[in-house]
Amino acid sequence: MAYALQQLINGVTLGMIYGLIAVGYTMVYGIIGMINFAHGDVFMVGSFLSLIALLGLAALGITSVPLALALTLIFAAGIAALYGWTIERVAYRPLRGSFRLAPLISAIGMSITLQNFVQVSQGARVKPIEAIIPGGIQIMDQGGFAVRLSWMQIAIVVITMSILGIFTWLVTKTPLGRTMRACEQDLKMASLLGIDTDRTISLTFVIGAALAAVAGFMFLLYYGVIDFYIGFIAGVKAFTAAVLGGIGSLPGAVLGGLLIGLIEVFWSAYFSVEYKDVAAFAILIVVLIFMPTGILGRAEVEKV
Amino acid sequence: MLSVSGLIMQFGGLRAVDGLSFEAKTGDITAVIGPNGAGKTTVFNCITGFYRPSGGSIDLTHPGGASHKLHTMPGHRIASAAKVARTFQNIRLFAGMTVLENLLVAQHNTLMAATGFGVLAVLGLGRYRAAEAAGIEKAKFWLDAVGLTARADDPAGALPYGAQRRLEIARAMCIDPVLLCLDEPAAGLNPRESDELNQLLMRIRAGGCSLLLIEHDMGVVMRISDHIVVLDHGKKISDGPPAEIRNDPAVIAAYLGEGEEDEVPA
Amino acid sequence: MTALRDAFLSALVALGLFAPLVGLVTTSGEHGLYLELRPIATAVVVGLVFLGRLIVLSRRSRGRAASLAAKPALAERISKAGKYVTPLLLIAAVALPFTGSRYYIDLGTLVLTYIMLGWGLNIVVGLAGLLDLGYVAFYAVGAYSFALLATNFGLGFWTCLPLAGIFAAFAGVMLGFPVLRLRGDYLAIVTLAFGEIIRVVLINWVSLTNGPNGITGIPRPTLFGLALSMDGGPGTIAGFFNVEPAVIQRIIFLYYVILGLALLTNWVSLRLRRMPLGRAWEALREDEVACRSLGINVRNTKLTAFGIGAIFGGFAGAFFATRQAFISPESFTFIESATVLAIVVLGGLGSQLGVALAAIVMVGGLETLRDFLSFLGDQMNSPLFSGIASELPLYRMLIFGLALVVMMVLRPRGLVSGRTPSVALHKVKDIAPDLVAQGRG
Numbered sequence A: 001m002a003y004a005l006q007q008l009i010n011g012v013t014l015g016m017i018y019g020l021i022a023v024g025y026t027m028v029y030g031i032i033g034m035i036n037f038a039h040g041d042v043f044m045v046g047s048f049l050s051l052i053a054l055l056g057l058a059a060l061g062i063t064s065v066p067l068a069l070a071l072t073l074i075f076a077a078g079i080a081a082l083y084g085w086t087i088e089r090v091a092y093r094p095l096r097g098s099f100r101l102a103p104l105i106s107a108i109g110m111s112i113t114l115q116n117f118v119q120v121s122q123g124a125r126v127k128p129i130e131a132i133i134p135g136g137i138q139i140m141d142q143g144g145f146a147v148r149l150s151w152m153q154i155a156i157v158v159i160t161m162s163i164l165g166i167f168t169w170l171v172t173k174t175p176l177g178r179t180m181r182a183c184e185q186d187l188k189m190a191s192l193l194g195i196d197t198d199r200t201i202s203l204t205f206v207i208g209a210a211l212a213a214v215a216g217f218m219f220l221l222y223y224g225v226i227d228f229y230i231g232f233i234a235g236v237k238a239f240t241a242a243v244l245g246g247i248g249s250l251p252g253a254v255l256g257g258l259l260i261g262l263i264e265v266f267w268s269a270y271f272s273v274e275y276k277d278v279a280a281f282a283i284l285i286v287v288l289i290f291m292p293t294g295i296l297g298r299a300e301v302e303k304v
Numbered sequence B: 001m002l003s004v005s006g007l008i009m010q011f012g013g014l015r016a017v018d019g020l021s022f023e024a025k026t027g028d029i030t031a032v033i034g035p036n037g038a039g040k041t042t043v044f045n046c047i048t049g050f051y052r053p054s055g056g057s058i059d060l061t062h063p064g065g066a067s068h069k070l071h072t073m074p075g076h077r078i079a080s081a082a083k084v085a086r087t088f089q090n091i092r093l094f095a096g097m098t099v100l101e102n103l104l105v106a107q108h109n110t111l112m113a114a115t116g117f118g119v120l121a122v123l124g125l126g127r128y129r130a131a132e133a134a135g136i137e138k139a140k141f142w143l144d145a146v147g148l149t150a151r152a153d154d155p156a157g158a159l160p161y162g163a164q165r166r167l168e169i170a171r172a173m174c175i176d177p178v179l180l181c182l183d184e185p186a187a188g189l190n191p192r193e194s195d196e197l198n199q200l201l202m203r204i205r206a207g208g209c210s211l212l213l214i215e216h217d218m219g220v221v222m223r224i225s226d227h228i229v230v231l232d233h234g235k236k237i238s239d240g241p242p243a244e245i246r247n248d249p250a251v252i253a254a255y256l257g258e259g260e261e262d263e264v265p266a
Numbered sequence C: 001m002t003a004l005r006d007a008f009l010s011a012l013v014a015l016g017l018f019a020p021l022v023g024l025v026t027t028s029g030e031h032g033l034y035l036e037l038r039p040i041a042t043a044v045v046v047g048l049v050f051l052g053r054l055i056v057l058s059r060r061s062r063g064r065a066a067s068l069a070a071k072p073a074l075a076e077r078i079s080k081a082g083k084y085v086t087p088l089l090l091i092a093a094v095a096l097p098f099t100g101s102r103y104y105i106d107l108g109t110l111v112l113t114y115i116m117l118g119w120g121l122n123i124v125v126g127l128a129g130l131l132d133l134g135y136v137a138f139y140a141v142g143a144y145s146f147a148l149l150a151t152n153f154g155l156g157f158w159t160c161l162p163l164a165g166i167f168a169a170f171a172g173v174m175l176g177f178p179v180l181r182l183r184g185d186y187l188a189i190v191t192l193a194f195g196e197i198i199r200v201v202l203i204n205w206v207s208l209t210n211g212p213n214g215i216t217g218i219p220r221p222t223l224f225g226l227a228l229s230m231d232g233g234p235g236t237i238a239g240f241f242n243v244e245p246a247v248i249q250r251i252i253f254l255y256y257v258i259l260g261l262a263l264l265t266n267w268v269s270l271r272l273r274r275m276p277l278g279r280a281w282e283a284l285r286e287d288e289v290a291c292r293s294l295g296i297n298v299r300n301t302k303l304t305a306f307g308i309g310a311i312f313g314g315f316a317g318a319f320f321a322t323r324q325a326f327i328s329p330e331s332f333t334f335i336e337s338a339t340v341l342a343i344v345v346l347g348g349l350g351s352q353l354g355v356a357l358a359a360i361v362m363v364g365g366l367e368t369l370r371d372f373l374s375f376l377g378d379q380m381n382s383p384l385f386s387g388i389a390s391e392l393p394l395y396r397m398l399i400f401g402l403a404l405v406v407m408m409v410l411r412p413r414g415l416v417s418g419r420t421p422s423v424a425l426h427k428v429k430d431i432a433p434d435l436v437a438q439g440r441g
């Protein structure tokens, strides 16, 4: 019981990170119908940017932890947003309206580029840091097994929740969100109605990249170690989460992220760590067989 | 030949077809008409297995006596075993393949049977060569019938609209159907093309294939159909020979109530 | 003037992008990580972006009208040239071992392996229009089934080759059966997941696969029962032909084996394209709904595409195992699937010649680049560049990634686009690429 509770806590934390990345996949997919393969690598870039910012701030002598974290978050999200914008401009926009596979290959190319760019510029070694927010609280003690909730986990859940809150407000209540949803419904129609679709698509990439950078920041804080390769695995998992939740659906992305996080953690805890990825993917396959458009995806009956 | 009874098709809260029953006789041209959104295409989709009906039954009896319960069969079996062919309201050709290839794809099952599971044919053995020659002959026959022989080697997607409509009919005929379902074949045709279409349909009927036809063009409907079923909001409001339908107050009310919509094919 | 301003803005963006990641390097020191400044490198990168942008802009303003007019002509020329390129390539491929250069033969073997994989995947992606991001799984199944059969039961290459194909096809059908009704990107992610599952299983099922350490001592193929061994005794090729045994003989022999396998793949796909099955694949790519209305069993037809594509993946895998004599899960990562898919798309979906050209450009080009870079590294012995020089081979994948982006932006439809009809009543006329669908599966 206590053990399961601990896994639940860990799973939710991990799921939050996946969910944040998945939102970026789902947004881009919803609006231009492509898998932005490089998104996972933007997440990785975001966590490197966070690491650099933290080290830089420490070198500058800023010791207040909340201030350092806030500045890091802003820095990482800002620069990652610039990455998102550039990627769209360079690799996807010229291919807009082109054949389906060209943007996908371009995206895979971008992913390889980013990965190797970071490997070359920052080195291939893993980058460990010390815990920034150590400690936590003990919620329960059952038969010698202590259930712990670290400050870090609380911070992750709180930050994710508030970012998602802001994001939901942005999409549902603001004119920007309205244009985004309009483009998602029908890009061509939206542009005929005078919406600047290029700008909207750019903004989608910018927002998605910023969210991925937040996830990267939290990944760094939570695990305390990153390398240039984390983007691929986390990206595939997050994309799996987006598909599981029903691609195109924002709540679905978060839900899918939580599910993948929980599956992974529980599987590692009760069965085997080695096969945790297999478990996540196998469940994806099973879910898709019974719900071909994911959990919250719109059922698409093709009109003929 | 075709007997639909108590057919229901429910989409979430919307009942697109609501307890529809009608018969189509062997050798007849049966027309299904009704205002936009009446559920005509949905009926076709149920008959040809694209949608599984929420209720009711669809039975097809071949002239030879064999009978099929279409509401239980998967879509591809309805074409291959029950021999029901169809065309689509929005033309669906294999745009990147030539006209001839389109007609050969339609004979897939016959040709495939001659390839000995593909292995023999790949090796150049077996009777595939003869089967393919026969397939091309059949394709030629239908190309001739729809006047597309000269364009046999052009990509289907490059044909003008009217020719695409005719090609779609020819392709459907290549499966040797006993019942051909046409979804608004005259939509977008000019009067001359429309006349040619009428002749083609009469010719198909003369060849022993029954027809089920959705059409908005009343001229075409009144001239060629033997029997008309009128739908509105998923329900049958009238059923009978053209002369009778023309004077049915319920039909007139349904159309007038819907304004000019019957002239605007979707 | 606008060009200058534009280039300046690009440089500004580049500064934002590269200043943190290039200019500030996380380096491990005594007390954990610290940041090292690298201003020169940053300036160089930003300067390159500035110059590059300027060049692109000036060429664009000058060459736009001309390039638009030249485009259809170019496409036509390529498809015309195809008639001569194919036999030339074939002759070159057969003649390559006569150069006697081990380096070229090795490179040729590698390129041919990718050509074969590309042709195999082309059946699935190019003809049937099913997006498969996990093709490497079948490659792995082929390689491991041969390696395991050979090392555990002492079976030879030629016995195992069909078995490897059958196992791979079996894996393809196993995967395809439940997932082929998924459409588009759902299928893509499931195939990607399948590829990863296979790899994770290979790593962790240590008792069978020896885990990350891989399998060693995989036998080489024989020539009609003659072994390729270095002792030159009776029963070996060298002994039979009464020549001195040499490593080069084995390399040449392997080269011809893969050439034969690749040509087999090509021949079968070309034959199938003219058969009802191949036509049904292409029809599926064009319009699945119409196929169903014509009585084609969509699922079975997709399964055959998946299965047959997998067979060739399996063959290539078995060859890979016998050539390397050693395999480990590391050889079967997603990057392999991505490379093969990129070859198919860059080649022009469905085009056999295009795939071959793309494989030559991408794999051959990549290898040439690797050699060029290490050559450059050797030359640059100045103290400033020595650091960069040692890292140069690392840039290989970076350049590969960028090349993918650039090639797609320049030729989104691939090198050889357009489609040749499989049958004609009067005269075969090529079909313009924009009419041909890419499938949604």
Ligand SMILES: Nc1ncnc2c1ncn2[C@@H]1O[C@H](COP(=O)(O)OP(=O)(O)OP(=O)(O)O)[C@@H](O)[C@H]1O
Binding pocket: A301, A302, A303, B011, B014, B016, B034, B035, B036, B037, B038, B039, B040, B041, B042, B043, B089, B266
């Ligand atoms: N797959 C589906 N999912 C939900 N609703 C559907 C679906 N297919 C059809 N409908 C609805 O069913 C109703 C009937 O549609 P249908 O296409 O059958 O009309 P129709 O009589 O063919 O009209 P038209 O003359 O415009 O072709 C419409 O309200 C339509 O929106």
Ligand SMILES: [Mg+2]
Binding pocket: B040, B041, B042, B089
């Ligand atoms: Mg309709």
